[in-house]
Amino acid sequence: MSLSALFVLIMLGATVTYMLGRSRSLALANNLGGIRHLHSLPLYYGAQAALWCLIPCLALLAIWVAFDDSIIRQIAIQYLPEDKQNLAPQELSLLLNTIENIAGGVTSLKATPEMQAIADRVVSLQRLSSILLSAIVLSSLVLLSGWGWSKVKPEYRARNSVEKTFMIFLLGCSTLAIFTTVGIVFSVLFESIRFFEIIPLTDFLLGTQWSPQTAIRSDQVGSSGAFGAIPLFTGTMLISFIAMVIAVPTGLMTAIYLSEYANNKVRVVVKPMLEVLAGIPTVVYGFFAALTVAPMIKNALHGLELSLLSFSIGPLDVSGESALAAGLVMGVMIIPFVSSLSDDVINAVPQSLRDGSYGLGSTQSETVKKVILPAALPGIVGAILLAVSRAIGETMIVVMAVGTAARLTANPLESVTTVTVQMTTLLIGDHEFDSAKTLAAFALGLVLFVITLGLNFFALRIVKKYREQYD
Amino acid sequence: MENNTITDINDIKETVGIPLVDNAKMSMRDVDVFYGEKQAIFGVSLDIGVNEVIAMIGPSGCGKSTFLRCLNRMNDTIEICKVTGQLHLEGQNIYDSKLDVVPLRARVGMVFQKPNPFPKSIYDNVAYGPRIHGLAARRADMDEIVETSLRKAGLWEEVKDRLHQPGTGLSGGQQQRLCIARTIAVSPEVILMDEPCSALDPIATAKIEELIDELSENFTIAIVTHSMQQAARVSHRTAYFHLGKLVEVNETEKVFTNPDHSLTEAYITGRFG
Ligand SMILES: Nc1ncnc2c1ncn2[C@@H]1O[C@H](COP(=O)(O)OP(=O)(O)OP(=O)(O)O)[C@@H](O)[C@H]1O
Ligand SMILES: [Mg+2]
Numbered sequence: 178m179s180l181s182a183l184f185v186l187i188m189l190g191a192t193v194t195y196m197l198g199r200s201r202s203l204a205l206a207n208n209l210g211g212i213r214h215l216h217s218l219p220l221y222y223g224a225q226a227a228l229w230c231l232i233p234c235l236a237l238l239a240i241w242v243a244f245d246d247s248i249i250r251q252i253a254i255q256y257l258p259e260d261k262q263n264l265a266p267q268e269l270s271l272l273l274n275t276i277e278n279i280a281g282g283v284t285s286l287k288a289t290p291e292m293q294a295i296a297d298r299v300v301s302l303q304r305l306s307s308i309l310l311s312a313i314v315l316s317s318l319v320l321l322s323g324w325g326w327s328k329v330k331p332e333y334r335a336r337n338s339v340e341k342t343f344m345i346f347l348l349g350c351s352t353l354a355i356f357t358t359v360g361i362v363f364s365v366l367f368e369s370i371r372f373f374e375i376i377p378l379t380d381f382l383l384g385t386q387w388s389p390q391t392a393i394r395s396d397q398v399g400s401s402g403a404f405g406a407i408p409l410f411t412g413t414m415l416i417s418f419i420a421m422v423i424a425v426p427t428g429l430m431t432a433i434y435l436s437e438y439a440n441n442k443v444r445v446v447v448k449p450m451l452e453v454l455a456g457i458p459t460v461v462y463g464f465f466a467a468l469t470v471a472p473m474i475k476n477a478l479h480g481l482e483l484s485l486l487s488f489s490i491g492p493l494d495v496s497g498e499s500a501l502a503a504g505l506v507m508g509v510m511i512i513p514f515v516s517s518l519s520d521d522v523i524n525a526v527p528q529s530l531r532d533g534s535y536g537l538g539s540t541q542s543e544t545v546k547k548v549i550l551p552a553a554l555p556g557i558v559g560a561i562l563l564a565v566s567r568a569i570g571e572t573m574i575v576v577m578a579v580g581t582a583a584r585l586t587a588n589p590l591e592s593v594t595t596v597t598v599q600m601t602t603l604l605i606g607d608h609e610f611d612s613a614k615t616l617a618a619f620a621l622g623l624v625l626f627v628i629t630l631g632l633n634f635f636a637l638r639i640v641k642k643y644r645e646q647y648d
Numbered sequence: 649m650e651n652n653t654i655t656d657i658n659d660i661k662e663t664v665g666i667p668l669v670d671n672a673k674m675s676m677r678d679v680d681v682f683y684g685e686k687q688a689i690f691g692v693s694l695d696i697g698v699n700e701v702i703a704m705i706g707p708s709g710c711g712k713s714t715f716l717r718c719l720n721r722m723n724d725t726i727e728i729c730k731v732t733g734q735l736h737l738e739g740q741n742i743y744d745s746k747l748d749v750v751p752l753r754a755r756v757g758m759v760f761q762k763p764n765p766f767p768k769s770i771y772d773n774v775a776y777g778p779r780i781h782g783l784a785a786r787r788a789d790m791d792e793i794v795e796t797s798l799r800k801a802g803l804w805e806e807v808k809d810r811l812h813q814p815g816t817g818l819s820g821g822q823q824q825r826l827c828i829a830r831t832i833a834v835s836p837e838v839i840l841m842d843e844p845c846s847a848l849d850p851i852a853t854a855k856i857e858e859l860i861d862e863l864s865e866n867f868t869i870a871i872v873t874h875s876m877q878q879a880a881r882v883s884h885r886t887a888y889f890h891l892g893k894l895v896e897v898n899e900t901e902k903v904f905t906n907p908d909h910s911l912t913e914a915y916i917t918g919r920f921g
Contacts, residue, residue, distance in 0.1 A: 440727055441727060527764070529760060529762055529764035530764055530766060530767075531725070532722065532725070532758075532760060532764065533760065533764040533765075533766065533827070533830075534766070534776075535722065535725060535753065536720070536722060536753060536757060536758035536760070536831070537753065537754070537757065537776060537777040537780065537830065537831065537834060538749075538750045538751060538752070538753035538754035538777065538780065538781065538834065539750070539776075539777075539780045540750055543780055547766075547776070547780075548766055551767065551768070552766075552767050
C-alpha cells in the first residue's frame with residue numbers, strides 16, 4: 178500500500194474513531210440523563226479517542242519511513258560478496274546506489290547478473306517492508322481506536338486531556354524552531370572550527386589581506402591564500418552605514434508623518450505602498466542597484482570629474498561597482514522596515530501624553546520633538562538596530578551591485594566587498610568541503626551570525642523594556 | 649414604582665435656570681458638535697463667569713467631555729469632529745479660522761481624567777509649558793515658576809527634594825496634582841478639568857477638591873464630574889447635560905436641593921445615570 182494511501186486511511190480511521198467516541202459519550206450521557214453528567218462535552222471524548230489513534234499511527238509511519246531505507250541498505254550489504262563489503266565507504270555507497278537504481282527499474286544501467294540478483298532481493302525486501310508497514314499501522318489503528326473508544330467514561334476528564342495534547346503539540350512546534358536554530362549554529366560552528374585549524378583565529382580576525390585563492394592542485398604556485406577578514410567587515414560596515422544614513426532619517430520621518438500628521442486618507446494610501454516596497458524581492462533591488470543607480474552615480478561623478486579636472490584637481494577614481502550604489506539601494510530597501518517598526522513604537526505612545534502636550538499649547542512639531550520622540554526613543558533605537566542587522570545580513574543587492582575586490586577603504590566611491598558577498602563567491606563552484614577556501618565561508622558566517630545575534634538581542638531587549646513602560 | 653416624571657428628550661427645548669451670567673469669561677451660544685454624521689451636542693448655550701467654578705454633570709455619554717473639549721479646541725485633534733456655533737473667550741471667537749490655537753490652549757488649560765505626566769523629571773514636567781511659551785528668560789525665573797506652580801498645586805512640600813526624579817514615579821494623586829501644576833505653570837485664565845479625580849482615592853480626591861477651591865481665587869474653572877458630592881462641594885453653579893442637550897444650569901445649592909427640571913431631579917436622586 179502506498180504511503181499516501183496509508184496516510185489517508187489513518188485520517189479516515191481517526192475520523193471514524195472521533196465519531197465513535199462522540200456517539201459513545203452521547204449514549205452514556207443519555208443513560209445518565211443528559212450531557213451535564215459527563216465531565217466534558219461529547220466533542221472532547223471524540224477528539225481524545227481520535228488523537229490517541231492518530232498520533233501513535235502517524236509517529237509509527239514517520240519512524241518507519243525514516244529508517245526503512247537505511248535498514249534495507251544494511252541488509253543489502255550482507256548480500257554483497259566479501260571483497261565488495263570491504264570497499265571504501267564512498268565506493269560502497271556508489272555501488273549500493275547503483276543497486277538501488279536497478280531495483281528501482283532504471284534500465285539504462287548495465288547490470289551484472291550478481292548485481293541484478295541483489296537488486297531483486299532488495300525489491301522483495303522493499304515489498305515486504307511496505308506490507309509489514311501497512312499491516313502494523315492498520316492493526317494498531319484498529320486496536321488504538323477500540324482502546325480509545327473503551328476509555329470514554331463519564332468521569333474521564335477528556336477536556337483537560339485534549340488541552341494537554343494540544344499544548345504538547347504547540348510545544349513540539351516551537352521546539353522544532355529552536356532545534357533548527359541550534360542545528361544551524363552547530364553545523365556552522367563545527368565547520369568554522371575546522372577552518373580555524375588551518376588558519377589561525379587571529380590571522381582571520383585581524384588580517385587585512387583577503388585573497389582566498391587556495392590551490393586546486395598542491396603543486397600550484399601561490400597555493401596558500403590570505404584570509405584576513407577585516408576588509409570584508411569594513412566593506413560591510415561601509416555599505417550598512419550608507420544604507421542607514423538613507424534609511425533611518427527617511428524611515429523615521431515617514432513614520433512621524435504617518436502617525437502624527439497624515440490624515441486618514443493619506444495613511445490609507447501611503448501605508449500599503451510602503452508595504453509593497455517591503456515586499457519587493459531583494460533581487461529586484463539588486464537589478465535596480467546594478468543597472469540604474471550604479472551607472473547613474475558613475476555618470477554623475479564623471480561629469481564632476483571633468484569639471485574638476487579643469488581646476489587641475491586630481492582625478493577621481495570612480496568604479497562602476499561603488500559601495501555608494503549598493504548602500505543607497507539597500508537604504509531604500511530598509512526604509513519600510515524602519516518606518517513600520519518606528520510607526521508601531523510611535524503609535525504605542527499613549528494618546529494621553531499627546532493630549533497633555535497639546536493641552537499646554539504646544540504645536541505638533543513641539544509635541545513630536547519633546548514628548549513623543551523621547552518617549553519612543555528606546556523603541557526607535559531598537560528598530561534601528563534591527564534594521565542594521567538586516568543590512569549587514571543582506572546579500573542579493575550587494576552581490577549584484579558590489580564588486581568582489583576586498584579593499585580596505587572608507588571611500589564610498591570605490592568598490593568594496595562584503596561578508597555575505599564573499600560567502601557566496603566562496604561557495605559557488607566545485608570545491609571540496611575541506612579546503613580552507615570553502616571553510617572560510619563558514620567562519621565568516623559564524624562571525625556574521627554572532628554580530629547579528631548580538632544586535633538583535635540588544636534591539637529586542639530595548640524594545641521589550643520600552644513596551645513594559647506603557648502596557 | 650415612581651410615576652413617570654421623566655419628560656421625553658425631545659421636550660427639552662431650552663435650558664432652564666440661569667445659563668447666562670453678566671461677567672462672562674467664556675460664553676457659548678448654540679453650540680452643535682458632530683462626530684462625523686453623529687451629533688453629540690445639540691444647541692448648547694452657556695456662560696462661564698469670571699473666577700467661577702462650574703460643574704458639569706450628567707449620565708455617561710451625554711457629551712460632557714465633548715463640550716468641555718470644545719472650550720480649548722482639543723476637539724481639533726479628533727479628525728471627524730466638527731463644532732459649530734459661537735464660542736467666545738472674553739469676546740473673542742475661539743473658532744475663528746484666523747485664531748491660533750496654540751496661545752488659546754495656553755489661556756485655557758486642561759487637566760485630564762487619567763494623570764498623564766510626561767516621562768520626564770518632575771521639574772521638566774512643570775517647566776514644559778513655560779519653556780514652549782518662552783515664559784522664563786533665565787534659569788532662576790524658571791525655578792521660581794516651577795516652585796510657585798508646585799506650591800499652588802499643593803505638591804511642593806512632597807517633591808521639593810526630588811524635583812529631578814521622573815514624574816511617572818509619583819503616586820496617582822501626586823501625578824494628578826503634578827498635571828495641575830503643569831497646567832497652571834503657563835498661567836492660564838481658564839482651567840478645564842475632565843473628571844480629574846476619577847482615578848484617585850478619597851484622600852487624594854479631597855486634596856484636589858481643596859486645591860480647586862484655592863485655585864478659584866485666581867482662575868475660572870470648568871469641571872466635569874460623576875460625583876455629585878464633589879460637584880456640590882467645589883462648584884458655584886452646576887450644569888446638567890442629558891443626551892447632548894443642556895437641560896438645566898443653576899446655583900449648585902439649588903440644583904442639589906430643588907432642581908427646576910424633572911430630568912435633573914431624576915438624575916440627582918439616582919433614578920438613572
Ligand atoms: N472620538 C469620538 N468619535 C466618535 N464619537 C465620539 C467620540 N468621542 C465621543 N463620542 C460620542 O459622543 C457622545 C458624547 O461623548 P462624551 O465622551 O462627550 O460623553 P461624556 O458625557 O464625557 O461621558 P462619560 O461620562 O462617560 O465620560 C457619545 O455618544 C460618544 O459615543
Ligand atoms: Mg467623559
